[in-house]
Each structure stands twice: as structure tokens, then as C-alpha cells.
Amino acid sequence: MQKDLYTQLVKLLPAMAVAMFLIQAYYATYLQVWLHPEPLGVTQTYRMDKRVSSVLRATAYLSGCKVLVGHAFWIKVLQYYGDATNSKDRYSKLYDYCSLASDLNPTFLAPYTLGAAALTFHLHRPDEAVRLLTKGINSNPRDVSLKLLMASIAYENSEQYDKVVPILESQILTGDAPYMMVNILANAYEKAGRYQDAVQLWQRILRQTDKDDVRIQAAHKLQALQEFMRAGKHPKP
Amino acid sequence: MKPETTTSDRPTAIRISNLSKTYKTGFWLAPKVTKALKGLQLDIYENEAFGLMGLNGAGKTTVIKLMLGLLKPTGGSLTVLGGSVSSRQIRSQIGYLSELPYFSKQHTGRELLEYFGSLHGLFGQALRHRVDEVLELVRMTKAAALRVSGYSKGMLQRIGIGQALIGKPRLLICDEPMSGLDPVGYKEMRDIFIDLKKGGTTLFLNTHILDEVERICDRVGILHDGELKDVASITKILGSTVQVDYWIDVEQGEASKLTGLPFRDAIANNGGVQIPSLVLAETLSLLASRRAKVKAIRPLSSLVEAYFLQAIGAQAQLQRPVGSDR
Amino acid sequence: MRRILSLASFTFRELIRSKMLFIWLISVIVLCGLAFLLSLLSYGDILSIFMDLGLVGMEVSGLMVLLLSLAVTYTTEMDQKAIFLHLSKPMTRGEYLLGRILGFYLVVALVVLGMGAVVSALVVFVGGGQVTPLFIDSVVFLLLEMFVLTVLGLTFQMIATSLVGVVLYTFFTIFLGHLIGQIQWLLEKQLPAGIKVVLKVIYYILPNLDIFNLKDRMYDPTLVLGSAQWQEVLAYAFSYSLLVFLIGWWNLEKREFM
Numbered sequence: 001m002q003k004d005l006y007t008q009l010v011k012l013l014p015a016m017a018v019a020m021f022l023i024q025a026y027y028a029t030y031l032q033v034w035l036h037p038e039p040l041g042v043t044q045t046y047r048m049d050k051r052v053s054s055v056l057r058a059t060a061y062l063s064g065c066k067v068l069v070g071h072a073f074w075i076k077v078l079q080y081y082g083d084a085t086n087s088k089d090r091y092s093k094l095y096d097y098c099s100l101a102s103d104l105n106p107t108f109l110a111p112y113t114l115g116a117a118a119l120t121f122h123l124h125r126p127d128e129a130v131r132l133l134t135k136g137i138n139s140n141p142r143d144v145s146l147k148l149l150m151a152s153i154a155y156e157n158s159e160q161y162d163k164v165v166p167i168l169e170s171q172i173l174t175g176d177a178p179y180m181m182v183n184i185l186a187n188a189y190e191k192a193g194r195y196q197d198a199v200q201l202w203q204r205i206l207r208q209t210d211k212d213d214v215r216i217q218a219a220h221k222l223q224a225l226q227e228f229m230r231a232g233k234h235p236k237p
Numbered sequence: 238m239k240p241e242t243t244t245s246d247r248p249t250a251i252r253i254s255n256l257s258k259t260y261k262t263g264f265w266l267a268p269k270v271t272k273a274l275k276g277l278q279l280d281i282y283e284n285e286a287f288g289l290m291g292l293n294g295a296g297k298t299t300v301i302k303l304m305l306g307l308l309k310p311t312g313g314s315l316t317v318l319g320g321s322v323s324s325r326q327i328r329s330q331i332g333y334l335s336e337l338p339y340f341s342k343q344h345t346g347r348e349l350l351e352y353f354g355s356l357h358g359l360f361g362q363a364l365r366h367r368v369d370e371v372l373e374l375v376r377m378t379k380a381a382a383l384r385v386s387g388y389s390k391g392m393l394q395r396i397g398i399g400q401a402l403i404g405k406p407r408l409l410i411c412d413e414p415m416s417g418l419d420p421v422g423y424k425e426m427r428d429i430f431i432d433l434k435k436g437g438t439t440l441f442l443n444t445h446i447l448d449e450v451e452r453i454c455d456r457v458g459i460l461h462d463g464e465l466k467d468v469a470s471i472t473k474i475l476g477s478t479v480q481v482d483y484w485i486d487v488e489q490g491e492a493s494k495l496t497g498l499p500f501r502d503a504i505a506n507n508g509g510v511q512i513p514s515l516v517l518a519e520t521l522s523l524l525a526s527r528r529a530k531v532k533a534i535r536p537l538s539s540l541v542e543a544y545f546l547q548a549i550g551a552q553a554q555l556q557r558p559v560g561s562d563r
Numbered sequence: 564m565r566r567i568l569s570l571a572s573f574t575f576r577e578l579i580r581s582k583m584l585f586i587w588l589i590s591v592i593v594l595c596g597l598a599f600l601l602s603l604l605s606y607g608d609i610l611s612i613f614m615d616l617g618l619v620g621m622e623v624s625g626l627m628v629l630l631l632s633l634a635v636t637y638t639t640e641m642d643q644k645a646i647f648l649h650l651s652k653p654m655t656r657g658e659y660l661l662g663r664i665l666g667f668y669l670v671v672a673l674v675v676l677g678m679g680a681v682v683s684a685l686v687v688f689v690g691g692g693q694v695t696p697l698f699i700d701s702v703v704f705l706l707l708e709m710f711v712l713t714v715l716g717l718t719f720q721m722i723a724t725s726l727v728g729v730v731l732y733t734f735f736t737i738f739l740g741h742l743i744g745q746i747q748w749l750l751e752k753q754l755p756a757g758i759k760v761v762l763k764v765i766y767y768i769l770p771n772l773d774i775f776n777l778k779d780r781m782y783d784p785t786l787v788l789g790s791a792q793w794q795e796v797l798a799y800a801f802s803y804s805l806l807v808f809l810i811g812w813w814n815l816e817k818r819e820f821m
Contacts, residue, residue: 006655007323013813020806025767027799031774032747034792064741064772066779068619071612075604107781108611260821305651307820329653339645343580344573355569356652384580400648 053100060104070105077101077111081118095119095128102135112136112146120153129153130163137167144178147171151184161192179205179214186221199225250408250439251281251304255313258299258463273299275463276313283407286430286440288450290545291460297443298336300460301412304441305333318408329357332406336413336443338397342386346377346396349385350403357404367403375399376425391422398429408439415446427452447542459548466548474544483517485510486533487524494529566654567662574666578632586631587674590624591681598685610692611781617682618701618778625675625709626737630730632667633716637726647820656815660717660808668713672706700788701777707800708775712737714804715770718811721818739765740772770803 060069077097080086086093098115102108116129116136133150140146147167154164168185171177182205189198199222206218256277262269273296281287291297302308303315306322320327340349350368359367372378375395380388388396394417401409414430415423430453434440444450450457451471459466487495492508498520512520517534524531598616602609640646649659679702683694712733719732746766750759774796780786 006325006657009657010813010816013809013816017806017809017813020802020809021767024799024802024806027795027802028743028767028771028774031771031795031799032744034787034795035744035771035773061742061745062738064622064737064776064779065619067615067781071601071615075601078604105615109608302647302820305647307647307650309819325653325655328651331651333648333651335644335647338648339639340648341573341577341639341645343577348573348576352569352573353648353652356566356649356654358565358653360565404653 056100056104067105067108070101070103070108073097073104074101074108074111077115090123091118094123095125095132098132099135102132102139106139109136109140109143109146113149116149116153120156126153134163144171144176144181148178148181148184151181151188155184155188155191161188164188165192179209179211183217190225195225195229199229247282247285249280249316250283250285250318251279251441252316253277253279253281253300253313254315256300256303256310256315257312258296258303258308259311273463274303277460277463277465279458279465279468281439281441283439284434284437285455286434286442286453288442288444288454288457289460290445290447290450290457292445295460296463297460298412299463301333301410301441301443304410305331329404330407332401332404332409334394334397334401334409334411334414336416337390338393338400340385340393340396343384345382345384346388346392346399347372347381349396350381350399353400354403359403367405371399371403374402375429390417391419394418394422394426398426402433406438408441409433410441412443413445414442415444415449423449447545457544459545461548469544482511482513482536484533484535485512485520485524485531486535488530488532491529494524494527498523567658567665570649570654570659570662571665571669574636574663575669577636578628578666578670581632581635583628583632583670584674584677586624586627587677590620590627590674590678594620594678594681595685598689610686610690613682613685613690613692614695614698614781615778617678617685618698618705618781620682621675621678621702621705622708622778624678625671625705626712628674629667629671629709629713629716630733632670633720633729633733634726636663637720637729641720641726644820650820657812660721660812660815664714664717664808667717668710671709671713675702675705675709695781697777697781697788701781704775704777704796707796708772711770711772711775711800711804711807714807714811718807718814721811721815736769737772740770741776743769743771744773771799774799 056069056073060066063069077094080097081091081094094115098111101111105111112132112135116133119129119132120126130150130153133146133153136146137143137150151164151168154161165185165188168177168181168188172182172185182201186198186201186205189195189201202218202221202225206215206222209215209218256274257272258274260271260273262271277300289297289300299308303310304317304322306328315322318327318330322328322331344352347368350371351364354364354367369378372381375398377392377395377399380392385393385396394414398411398414401411415426418426427449430440430442434453440453442449442454454471456468456470457474458468485495486509489508495508495510498510498512510520514536521531521534594617597620598613601612601616640649646659650656654662683698686692686694686698715736716729716733719729723729723732743766746762750762750766754762777788
């Protein structure tokens, strides 16, 4: 009896395998959507050696260790930036390298923050920095530090207020924003000529803060703004 | 010679009927077909010890693998202990010892026996008791705690027979069980087989050690090129008129008395003479008439060996007396 | 069931005594060394480096144990024909394959979890951080991946006719399994129909190891991992493993041991 059962079971093995193939194929298809809800992003490189990019990507995807390869490549980026001989061409590949490191490891913040800071304050290429930070903010929408950095760079160096304002507004709406960020947004409004928005924001700061120095700063700002709006002149931020 | 295959009414342990096995090897474009067994017809009776003899490549191991279900027959049928070997119940009554058994080297002898015992459904106290019994039987109690990696060839063979016996098999199938054993190990193993036979276990031995067959087996079969050439009982072989050559030694200094013997096949050499058994009596009387002092008369081959060679059609050109190789 | 467990424990003991845990020890040393080096060289979140490195270390050590175990046991079981003794006993071939799989998996899981403990200790005591729930999820996903690969490796062991074959098949499956996601990406491109069919076949035959690769998505803000996703991933791991097991079992039933 037992032998018969086992023999019957063995005879059914191919049919069971076919059934199981179909089941796993169904789940594989279903999970593919879960894996990649959006098309894969690829760095738009313009100065980087294409081989570096291809070899790194191949290593990362073949080994299934994309993040670790990203970490390892990040060390290579640091060495590139630390090598004084690369200053001859003003570290021309820094943006590409940071971008590639972030492709492999999109939630690792250092390539965005260090890359953007170096590109802006050292190399004076704020456009590249803003591009890098935009990518970082898209990959890490809940992170505040990238937005703050983006705001300060855009505000101080590139005057790209139109890019900064929506990012800061959305973050402030979440209620999780440091005072510095609100301050930058108010100044950005002012720079962009949105004086009414700036006044409202300073008034809100004045109402909500529990710090005296902030209250004093907000009061001064409001006073200057109102005087300017009356006189039709641009106040000093 | 005509094989005596299914002539008895005794209950059979193994019934092989027209069994054939063909191996297909090689690549798709150049397939190679080897006929390992050609219509084997054989019954092994319960409680008997059967020896299957044959040259290397004769198909002996193929027969065993078919009996164990490790190979599937190309044609014919095979029944073991009244059923199919694919049945777990039938396999639980079979013990198998392969030639030079290999085990995982990381286990001790006791652990191996415990594992194989558990496959036979033994657990707990019953398992431990049976393992102790088997270790005692194969004289491995002292080495039971050592890892297999430290075992000699003989010890491995003994643990091998131990694992074959752990499930108290009704049928024990052994492939070259004496292979690689020293004389002491050989004798011990032989004694174990004789005890098992006395205990009612059916033995099936693949071997080319003819002495082993003569001392242990009740019947022998000769397999040659995948065909069963003959099956005969040992008593029949020992009582047969198979030709065996003898070697006659005379005292030192009397070698000259051996020259000129009037027999065509007599070969004098080194103070002795090799003669066919047919003329043994005549030779001895002739030597007596020449006043030669005969020191020793030894058969140059055993009867089983001669029978084997005759069955496979080989020429008996044996140069050494029996036993000189052991 | 008892026979399966007996064989599993027999295999487990065999592999542990074959010094497979040395791989764990070496991996721990390499991991600690690399973590120290990376923390010196890198600028960034050291805790995430520890965890990422640790998860990769777990995967690599698990795979090394699996591949070496397959190689070691192939020599004994297949080349030296120890399998004959197992299969001549009252144990079915299905039970044999299942017992081997369980024994192998116990060793692989032990090494992976051992590494997990070391990584957690690094994160807590050296990095001064906390082990996140997603890290634990990643470890469980890794264990699922290891299970699929163990079943695959042992099936290859039953099918392949040489040790090189076993190691190569398993090795390439691991690499290609991580590329499956990219095949889907290729399928969306303009390609000749023939190539697309081949890619599609490969896509459904090979295991999609990206599904179990949570370590690369641990900080992905878009990652959704609810009970529905868990069920799907478990269902995929189970159905794929069962498929491979059925193929291995069927092959073993048909196999002749010459």
C-alpha cells in the first residue's frame, strides 16, 4: 500500500512540477512590480569614463551587492577629491562620481551632502550641486538635511528660488523643519518678490516661536518688510 | 555445462528471470551501447550462501545494483524476498556491503551505525542496544568512538559489514567483501559470514577470491561477459572430475629422477614437477620405482578455480601453488 | 519523517566537522577588519555602512559554506559512491533529498545567523546605534534566498555528473539570479522577438534573487513591506523551492547509479 502510494506520487512529480512552475512564475511577475515600481535610473554622465560606470554597474548587479559596491565606490570618490593633482581640471568628474555612487546607493546621504558642499563652496559649480541634491531629495523625500542644504545653496549661490521654494514649503508643511529652513524660505520669498508670503511667514514665526532671539529677528524682519512695502524699495535680507 | 538454475522447490530469496541490462553512454551524436547483462536466469534460495564469480567487467556489480534498485533493468524481471526492491519494506530486510565502502570521514563508527540503524526504524534504547551488539559482532567496540578518518581498510570493511547487519537483514548482499583485507581480517570476516549463514541469513557474495567461495558458499555461479555460464553446488564441484594440476617436490639432489617422465604435460623445474591430476597416480608409482623420495604433493589450483576457468573457457596456466598468495 | 531528520542531523554533523564554521570565523574577522577600515576611509553614516557590509558578509559567507559543502559532499556521496549505502536502506529517494537539503540548510542558516549576531553587536556596541526592524527583515529575506539556493545546489548535485558542474551551475545561478530584474528592464526595450522569447524563458526559469535582496533596499523610502508583500515573497520562495525540489526528486528517481 505504502509502495503504491509512493509510486503514484513519483508518477505525479512532473505534473506537480509544471503546476509549481506556473505558481512561481505568477509570483515572480507580481513581485517584479514590487521590486521596480519605476524604471531604473541611470546617471547622465558627461565627463566620466564610461568603463568605470559599466564595470561598477556590472559588479553591483551581478553580485547583488549594489549598496556595498556603492560604499566602496564612495571611498574612491573621496580619494579622487582628496588628490590634489585633480585640482588641475577643477575636479571635473566630481559630479559624475557622486552621482554614480548615489545610483548604486541612493539612500546613502554622504555623496549628496559632501558632493554638493564641495561643488558649491569649493568649486563654485552650484548648478551641479543643485542637480545632485535634487536627485538626493527625490530618493530621500523625508530627509530634512538635504533640503536645508539645497535651500542654502540655491539661496546663497545660484538664486534658483523657484526650485527651492516648493521643496521648502512641502517640508515645512510636514511640521518637521528646523528654524533655519523656515528662515531661508522667508528670505527666498522676499528674494523672489513674494513679499506678502514673506510677511505671513514671519508673522507665523513670531506667533509660534518660544525663543526671544527668534522673536526679535522676526519683529525686525517684519518691520523692514512693511517699511519697504510702504516705500516700494527692496529691504536688505 | 548446463546451469542448474530453477530446479529446486526451496523457497527463493531472489528470483531473476531473463534479466538484461544495457548501458548507454557517450554523447548524442556518438552513443555507445554496452550490454552488461544478457538474459540472466537465476534463483537464490533462502538460507543459502551464493557466490557469483566472474572476471572484472563480467557484470557482477551490475547484478547487485539491479538487486538494490540502484539500476533499472532493460529487460526481464527481478524479485527480491518476494517483492520489488523499490518497496521500503523489502529494502528493510536487505543488508548491503559495497566494495571498499566509503563513509563520511567525519563520523565515528558508532555514529555511523546509529544513523544507519535509525534508517531501519530503530531509535532510543533499542538502537543503542543493537549498535552495541553489531559493534561486538564485527569486533569494533574498542574503535567505535574513533572517527572513520582514522580507520584502516580492514576497520572500514568491518564497519561496512556492521552497517549492513544493523537492520538484522534476511538477505545480505556483499560486493567483494574481502577486498583489501589482511589475512587476519580476512579470517574474521569469513567467520562472520559463516556465523550469519548458520543463523539463517541468505548470503549473496560477489567475489573473485575463490578460496572465499569454497569455504563460505553453498552454490556458485559463473558470470562471463554478462552471461551466466554455469551454476553449481560446491559439493558437486569438489566431487567433480575437473582437471587440476599438481606439483610434486622430491628431496634435494634427486631432481634427476624427475627427468624423462613419459607424460606429455609433465614440466620438471627447480627440483619439482608439474603434472595433470589424471596422471598423478601413475607418476607417483613411477617415482617410487625410481626410488625418488617425494617431499610434497600440492595442487596448483583449487577445484573451484579450475571449475571457474573451465567455465569461462580460459586456459589454466597456473604457476604457483594454492595459498601462496595469501 | 524520522529518517529525514536522522539524515539531516547526520549531514549537519558531517559538515560542521568538515570545519565549515571556519568560514564563519574567517568571515567575522574579515567583516570586523573591513568595518574598521571603511569607518576610517569613508565619510558618511557609519551605522549604515556596518549594516550594509554585515548583510553582504552574511550572504557571502552563506554562499561560501553552501558551495564548499556541495563540493565536499559531492566527493564522498557521488564520486566515492557513499550514496549507494543510503539508497539501499529503507529510505525513499525523496526522503534522501529532503534530508540532505535540511542538513545543508541548517549549516548555512547557522553561519548566516552567527554573522547576523556579530553585525548586530558591531552596530550596537561599536556604532552606538540600534538594529532596525528592516535589518531583521533583510536577514529573514537572506535566509529565504539561502533556502532557495540550497535546494538548487542539492538538485544540481543530484543532476550533475561532475563536481565542476555542480559548483559552476550553482555559481552562475547566483550571479544570473541577481540579474533577473534587469532582464525585465531589457524586455521593455526594443529587441528582436527571438531574443525576447529567450529572455522571457530565462526570466521564468531562473530564481529572481532580487526579490530577496532587501539589503539593497533597506533605506529605500518607496519600499512597501506589509503583510501582503511578506506573503507574496514567502509564496515565491516556497513555490520556487518546491519546483526545484520536485525536479531534483524526479531526476533522482530516474537516475541510475552506474
